[in-house]
Amino acid sequence: MPVIRTLGTVARQVQQVQQVLPLTVAVRNISFSPRQVTSDASFHSVSFSETDHPKVLITGGLGQLGVGLAKLLRKRFGKNNVILSDIRKPPSNVFHSGPFIYSDILDYKNLREIVVNNRITWLVHYSALLSAVGEANVALARSVNITGLHNILDIAAEHGLRLFVPSTIGAFGPTSPRNPTPDLCVQRPRTIYGVSKVHAELMGEYYHHRYGLDFRCLRYPGIISADSMPGGGTTDYAVQIFHDAIKSGKFECNLKPDTRLPMMYIDDCLRATLEVMEAPADSLSMRTYNINAMSFTPEELSQELQKQMPELEVTYDVDLVRQAIADSWPMDFDDSNARKDWGWKHDYDLPELVQTMLNYFGVETRMVQAS
Ligand SMILES: NC(=O)c1ccc[n+]([C@@H]2O[C@H](COP(=O)([O-])OP(=O)(O)OC[C@H]3O[C@@H](n4cnc5c(N)ncnc54)[C@H](O)[C@@H]3O)[C@@H](O)[C@H]2O)c1
Ligand SMILES: C[C@@H](O)[C@H](N)C(=O)O
Numbered sequence: 001m002p003v004i005r006t007l008g009t010v011a012r013q014v015q016q017v018q019q020v021l022p023l024t025v026a027v028r029n030i031s032f033s034p035r036q037v038t039s040d041a042s043f044h045s046v047s048f049s050e051t052d053h054p055k056v057l058i059t060g061g062l063g064q065l066g067v068g069l070a071k072l073l074r075k076r077f078g079k080n081n082v083i084l085s086d087i088r089k090p091p092s093n094v095f096h097s098g099p100f101i102y103s104d105i106l107d108y109k110n111l112r113e114i115v116v117n118n119r120i121t122w123l124v125h126y127s128a129l130l131s132a133v134g135e136a137n138v139a140l141a142r143s144v145n146i147t148g149l150h151n152i153l154d155i156a157a158e159h160g161l162r163l164f165v166p167s168t169i170g171a172f173g174p175t176s177p178r179n180p181t182p183d184l185c186v187q188r189p190r191t192i193y194g195v196s197k198v199h200a201e202l203m204g205e206y207y208h209h210r211y212g213l214d215f216r217c218l219r220y221p222g223i224i225s226a227d228s229m230p231g232g233g234t235t236d237y238a239v240q241i242f243h244d245a246i247k248s249g250k251f252e253c254n255l256k257p258d259t260r261l262p263m264m265y266i267d268d269c270l271r272a273t274l275e276v277m278e279a280p281a282d283s284l285s286m287r288t289y290n291i292n293a294m295s296f297t298p299e300e301l302s303q304e305l306q307k308q309m310p311e312l313e314v315t316y317d318v319d320l321v322r323q324a325i326a327d328s329w330p331m332d333f334d335d336s337n338a339r340k341d342w343g344w345k346h347d348y349d350l351p352e353l354v355q356t357m358l359n360y361f362g363v364e365t366r367m368v369q370a371s
Pocket of ligand 2 (some may be wrong): 194
């Protein structure tokens, strides 16, 4: 019921806005026309020459992945060529590490100003509500993940940007082949998050074919990072286990011990993102690729951790919403097209992932003790 009420209100608001602002709507459509004559599917971004550094805007940059990506891109393209943005206030270390700007992706005019004023050429669109928080607030997830994406697509097409939008293992559902899941198969996800990501894949590919938009998309597995926390997804347990293991030697897992999901260490994920963004357009036989590194269950992750922390106690208290989501997702991911087309190769398997995470926390723990 609340969703239906919200839908009615949004429809009324849109109607009112269209009556009051017909010119704005018309202008927005007209500015698309140059793209309509571009029927060449191998269209390249035109705003910068291949020898110049791109000028990058990252939306939703204060989540689990954005700060790490900004760090990687700034190393490559220069600090001032990468702008992080979000609707949240950045912590001081992030604020002082390079350009940061407030940007709500639902505010089309503000987004456009940022792109124009900063001569943006690449847009990495990270703003989203993830799978579990999306189910808890469907109306907001629909607005951020779908309406927000429409703003991003229009601005990217109008300004000839190269656009990266991540998709996810969550873009598949219970009727997809799950072990392994190929790039092209039935996609009938059962979460608003998954539905919005299938929509993003299809809209991005449509804009590519229709307007020549240089759209690039990777379906990420669950991402594991040490220095940033996940934003409310189904794979969050695989990050939380490290924090709880270090803090208390105990971990209560919200998925069943045998729930197998594709996973990846953050460094592999961010490198893949840079690599696909830099890949020559003619090496991309598709615009949306699966990428993968490993696939494990909570029990297997616990056992690998227990090799180094034998005292770790793991118990299970299953969250029914997250479990139902996980049971509908791929167990293993076929990323052979990414490997073939643009040379994707992961560096971290499960043992390296666990070692790297523990090394990070070991260093942190010693630093806290020392100070
Ligand atoms: N982390 C993963 O495991 C994973 C896996 C697959 C795909 N992805 C995708 O990668 C992207 C980044 O993921 P993440 O883990 O960093 O997400 P996250 O939830 O940690 O961060 C999302 C960010 O979006 C911001 N945001 C929300 N509403 C906004 C709005 N209206 N305008 C601007 N920003 C807004 C939030 O403040 C937050 O900082 C997402 O699109 C996600 O779907 C992530
Ligand atoms: C898998 C991914 O999209 C995210 N970590 C989630 O669980 O929602």
